[in-house]
Amino acid sequence: MLSTRTLARASARAYTTWMPDPLEHATGKEKRELLAHMAGNCDPFHIMSIKRGPGKKDCPNIIPSAFNKRLVGCVCHPHASHVEYMWLHEGQPKRCGCGHWFQLCRVPAL
Ligand SMILES: [Zn+2]
Incomplete structure (x- = not known):
């Protein structure tokens, strides 16, 4: 039962x-x-924030993108209350106003 x-x-x-x-x-x-x-990739769209490195012209911060351009935000100083945004284009490293260099790195789309 x-x-x-x-x-x-x-x-x-x-x-x-x-x-x-x-x-x-x-x-x-x-x-x-x-x-x-x-498979263990917790950021397949590369949208999580990236810690800046030295960011010199010969060693820029590498920004992954599946496209030929990407909008990048830089928190220039640790105590900054705003974010500096700039368009980053493939093959054209760019310098932020704070002196850090950024370069687009093409990655395959998901
Ligand atoms: Zn900056």
Whole structure:
């Protein structure tokens, strides 16, 4: 004889096996993003902030982009209350007003 507790467990198990896997349900960019996350890439679109390096002309900060240009924001000083934005184009290193150099690095699109 089945108790009510047994019935509750059986229905919960059936529900979890019935739900489709999100990976099988996703398509296109969403699926590629999920696969990248599963592979350990937590930033597949390169949108997380980047710590600046020395940023000299011969050793610029490398900015990844899947396109030939990208909008870059530089927090010029640690206590700055605003962000300096500038367009960075492929093949044209650019110097921010604070003196740091940036260069676009082409990466494959997701
Ligand atoms: Zn700056």
